[in-house]
Amino acid sequence: MSSAAPPAWHAAIVADVDAHLARAVSEMDLPANLAQAVNYALLQGGKRLRPTLVVLSTEAVGARREQALPAAAAIEMIHAFSLVHDDLPAMDDDDLRRGQPTCHVRFGEAMAILAGDALATLPYLHLARCVEDAARRSRLIEELAAATLAMIAGQTLDTLGGFAESLSARQRLELTHRSKTGALIRSACRLGAISGGATESQLAALTAYGESIGLLFQVVDDILDVTQSAEHLGKRSNKDDAAGKLTYPSILGLDESRQLAERLCSQAIEAIEPFGHAADGLIALCRYMAVRTK
Amino acid sequence: MSSAAPPAWHAAIVADVDAHLARAVSEMDLPANLAQAVNYALLQGGKRLRPTLVVLSTEAVGARREQALPAAAAIEMIHAFSLVHDDLPAMDDDDLRRGQPTCHVRFGEAMAILAGDALATLPYLHLARCVEDAARRSRLIEELAAATLAMIAGQTLDTLGGFAESLSARQRLELTHRSKTGALIRSACRLGAISGGATESQLAALTAYGESIGLLFQVVDDILDVTQSAEHLGKRSNKDDAAGKLTYPSILGLDESRQLAERLCSQAIEAIEPFGHAADGLIALCRYMAVRTK
Numbered sequence: 119m120s121s122a123a124p125p126a127w128h129a130a131i132v133a134d135v136d137a138h139l140a141r142a143v144s145e146m147d148l149p150a151n152l153a154q155a156v157n158y159a160l161l162q163g164g165k166r167l168r169p170t171l172v173v174l175s176t177e178a179v180g181a182r183r184e185q186a187l188p189a190a191a192a193i194e195m196i197h198a199f200s201l202v203h204d205d206l207p208a209m210d211d212d213d214l215r216r217g218q219p220t221c222h223v224r225f226g227e228a229m230a231i232l233a234g235d236a237l238a239t240l241p242y243l244h245l246a247r248c249v250e251d252a253a254r255r256s257r258l259i260e261e262l263a264a265a266t267l268a269m270i271a272g273q274t275l276d277t278l279g280g281f282a283e284s285l286s287a288r289q290r291l292e293l294t295h296r297s298k299t300g301a302l303i304r305s306a307c308r309l310g311a312i313s314g315g316a317t318e319s320q321l322a323a324l325t326a327y328g329e330s331i332g333l334l335f336q337v338v339d340d341i342l343d344v345t346q347s348a349e350h351l352g353k354r355s356n357k358d359d360a361a362g363k364l365t366y367p368s369i370l371g372l373d374e375s376r377q378l379a380e381r382l383c384s385q386a387i388e389a390i391e392p393f394g395h396a397a398d399g400l401i402a403l404c405r406y407m408a409v410r411t412k
Numbered sequence: 413m414s415s416a417a418p419p420a421w422h423a424a425i426v427a428d429v430d431a432h433l434a435r436a437v438s439e440m441d442l443p444a445n446l447a448q449a450v451n452y453a454l455l456q457g458g459k460r461l462r463p464t465l466v467v468l469s470t471e472a473v474g475a476r477r478e479q480a481l482p483a484a485a486a487i488e489m490i491h492a493f494s495l496v497h498d499d500l501p502a503m504d505d506d507d508l509r510r511g512q513p514t515c516h517v518r519f520g521e522a523m524a525i526l527a528g529d530a531l532a533t534l535p536y537l538h539l540a541r542c543v544e545d546a547a548r549r550s551r552l553i554e555e556l557a558a559a560t561l562a563m564i565a566g567q568t569l570d571t572l573g574g575f576a577e578s579l580s581a582r583q584r585l586e587l588t589h590r591s592k593t594g595a596l597i598r599s600a601c602r603l604g605a606i607s608g609g610a611t612e613s614q615l616a617a618l619t620a621y622g623e624s625i626g627l628l629f630q631v632v633d634d635i636l637d638v639t640q641s642a643e644h645l646g647k648r649s650n651k652d653d654a655a656g657k658l659t660y661p662s663i664l665g666l667d668e669s670r671q672l673a674e675r676l677c678s679q680a681i682e683a684i685e686p687f688g689h690a691a692d693g694l695i696a697l698c699r700y701m702a703v704r705t706k
Contacts, residue, residue, distance in 0.1 A: 149565050151574035203529060208521035227502035231525070232568050235497060235532060239560045242536050246554035252546045259553055260540035266533045271443050274526050280445035 124410075125402040128170060131183075135169040136161060138187045139194060142244050148236065155225045155233035156240075160198045162216050167335070167407075168193045168306040174399040175310025175324050178390065179317075188248040189258050189309040192241035196266050197302060199237035200273065202230050209277060238266070249313075257312050265305030272298025276363065291364040292333075299339070300332030307331075323389050330386035331404055337379045338410060340365040341372065346411065383408040418704075419696040422464060425477075429463040430455060432481045433488060436538050442530065449519045449527035450534075454492045456510050461629070461701075462487045462600040468693040469604025469618050472684065473611075482542040483552050483603040486535035490560050491596060493531035494567065496524050503571060532560070543607075551606050559599030566592025570657065585658040586627075593633070594626030601625075617683050624680035625698055631673045632704060634659040635666065640705065677702040 143156055169190035176186035205212040205220040206227065213223050222230035242259060249255035274280055275294045285293065307328030311321045344367050366375040386404045390397040437450055463484035470480035499506040499514040500521065507517050516524035536553060543549035568574055569588045579587065601622030605615045638661050660669040680698045684691040 146561060147565070148561070149568050149574035151572060152565060152568045199529075203525055206525060208525060226572075228571050229568070231497055231500060231502060232564055232571070235493075235528075236561060236564050238529060238532050239557055239564065242553055243557035243561060246550055246557060252550055255550055256540055256546055259536055263533055263537035263540060267440060267442070267530060267537060270526055270530050270533065271441070271446060274443050274446045274523070277522050277526070278445060278520075280443035 124165070124406050125399070127399065128403075131170050131173050132166045134183060134187065135166055135173070135190050135194065139191045142191050142195075142240070142248075146240060146243070151225075151229070152232060152236060155221060155229045156236050158224060159202045159221045159233055159237060160195065162218055164216050166194065168197050168302055170403065171303065171306035171328070171331075171400075172310040172313065174397075174403060175307045175316075176314035177310075178324065178393045178397045178400060179311060179314040179320050180396065181314030185315075186310055186313045188245055189262070189313045192245050192258070192262055193265075193302060193306050193309060195237045195241045195244070196262065196269070199234045200269055200302075202234040202237065204273060206230060209273075254312060254315070258309055261305055261308055261312060265301045268297045268301035269299075272296070272301065287364055288369055291366065291369055294364065295333060295336040296329075299336045300329065303332035303335055304328035320393075323392055326389035327386045327400060327404075330382045330389065331407060334379055334382035334386065334404070334407055337366045337375055337382065338407060340367055341375055341379070342410075342412065344372070379408050418459070418700050419693070421693065422697075425464050425467050426460045428477060428481065429460055429467070429484050429488065433485045436485050436489075436534070436542075440534060440537070445519075445523070446526060446530060449515060449523045450530050452518060453496045453515045453527055453531060454489065456512055458510050460488065462491050462596055464697065465597065465600035465622070465625075465694075466604040466607065468691075468697060469601045469610075470608035471604075472618065472687045472691045472694060473605060473608040473614050474690065475608030479609075480604055480607045482539055483556070483607045486539050486552070486556055487559075487596060487600050487603060489531045489535045489538070490556065490563070493528045494563055494596075496528040496531065498567060500524060503567075548606060548609070552603055555599055555602055555606060559595045562591045562595035563593075566590070566595065581658055582663055585660065585663055588658065589627060589630040590623075593630045594623065597626035597629055598622035614687075617686055620683035621680045621694060621698075624676045624683065625701060628673055628676035628680065628698070628701055631660045631669055631676065632701060634661055635669055635673070636704075636706065638666070673702055 139160055140157070143153060143160065146153075148156065172190040172193060173183055173186045177183060201215060202221045204210050205215060206222055212220050214220065218224075220230075221233055225233070241262060245255060245258050245262070249258060272294055275290070276298050281290050281293070304325060305328070307324040308321060311324045316324065343365065366378065370378065383404055387401050390400055433454055434451070437447060437454065440447075442450065466484040466487060467477055467480045471477060495509060496515045498504050499509060500516055506514050508514065512518075514524075515527055519527070535556060539549060539552050539556070543552060566588055569584070570592050575584050575587070598619060599622070601618040602615065605618045610618065637659065660672065664672065677698055681695050684694055687694075
């Protein structure tokens with residue numbers, strides 16, 4: 119296995135998550151045109167990082183994969199909603215996503231707004247209906263909604279600013295990324311822990327892991343944006359710089375950004391040491407994320 | 413009291429709901445610019461029909477108003493989110509709402525998209541945190557998410573079509589309105605019933621009431637759109653006709669639309685007869701809705 123390819127078992131998790139997602143949407147009573155746009159946004163492939171983290175975290179605490187799937191599907195719906203709205207002309211104005219036309223290019227802006235709204239709502243109905251344990255269901259919903267709000271706050275900071283004036287550029291960058299991408303990635307680990315009935319110390323360990331890889335993901339994303347072609351990434355590259363956005367390479371330089379990525383990877387792996395071999399998947403995923411090229 | 417003025421006690425409910433809403437937003441950790449846009453969309457006034465229905469339905473089953481406020485705030489947030497996104501240039505392209513510039517006119521399109529997204533998410537966090545009884549909390553969340561999805565489906569039908577070909581114009585109109593406005597109004601009554609610990613037969617009666625007044629609201633809205641000035645309504649009038657949308661007056665004519673409104677009002681009042689005087693507020697609200705002029 120090349121170190122830049124995702125671990126081999128990843129495909130099996132993706133297949134389980136995709137099947138669960140497709141069924142979840144088909145069980146909702148949506149007009150055919152809305153269902154088509156929702157499925158387009160949701161089932162185009164992609165790394166499925168967040169649901170994979172949910173599944174691996176549930177399995178790390180010794181529970182079965184089936185217990186993770188409702189929350190895994192729910193967080194992927196939130197991620198898809200955020201991409202659809204983030205790609206809109208009034209936001210990042212992106213034409214290309216996962217090598218395909220973005221939702222508004224394919225279906226028009228009105229449908230993209232509505233499909234995003236549906237994807238922002240579906241997870242709560244899905245969790246309310248699919249998680250049997252009432253206390254766990256309620257915790258999952260609170261966790262997901264809080265992370266989604268943090269993500270929206272991060273999108274706001276990234277797109278429109280709104281920082282306290284006292285913050286340095288580096289602090290602004292970290293705050294943006296901790297909320298914009300970090301919140302959902304951290305939450306994926308927590309959702310998996312809660313789904314699997316984690317103890318409080320297991321939840322804390324997985325939260326620490328999630329915080330480190332959330333930042334790791336964004337540091338690597340920023341590095342790829344300046345070092346890889348759009349063709350390779352399947353989305354527009356060099357766009358952060360073109361938009362004048364703060365990035366790790368622009369503030370720290372490429373070398374120091376790469377060192378930061380390595381440090382975050384070590385921190386993440388350290389946090390989940392107590393799980394032993396049950397966390398092998400999380401360790402492999404973290405190592406892959408540090409060296410991925412797209 | 414003029415029959416075209418809302419009942420006098422309505423102002424007290426609005427004050428309680430508004431105070432609860434303002435506190436709910438202030439307790440969320442949002443960037444200042446996002447909080448400003450969210451508050452603008454949420455606290456501009458308006459009829460507060462949906463939260464009023466939640467409160468009156470809770471009180472009709474003999475419970476205290478405080479028990480209704482989390483769900484009352486939650487459904488008003490969903491309503492505000494739907495207005496903000498519905499007003500966007502790619503949707504209905506409205507400049508005026510409640511006599512004020514719409515959210516995107518005031519804060520720009522990107523912020524309106526993000527504020528709508530925040531308002532679509534806040535209710536689940538609010539309900540998860542504020543409703544003490546776990547079973548009730550879960551039912552409220554499921555009810556609200558299902559109604560919100562139905563509303564989004566209705567917006568889709570209204571804006572982009574997507575009907576089964578076999579449906580007549582009247583059937584398309586009813587399906588659109590039952591989902592676009594009807595679903596949230598019906599749900600407001602159900603949320604109130606659930607918040608108050610209603611029996612199944614009380615829930616069924618309030619659901620029937622909610623279905624009738626949901627349709628009543630839309631029939632009257634359609635009538636006002638062709639008979640009142642924009643200045644009086646505080647929003648653009650005659651816009652349905654200009655957009656070529658199906659409306660009750662365009663399909664039934666004005667006279668028959670008015671007769672339908674009277675019939676729906678009688679049906680709503682009949683449905684809640686079993687509550688006796690506990691439902692006086694719901695009866696007065698229904699009568700007001702039938703004769704309102706804005």
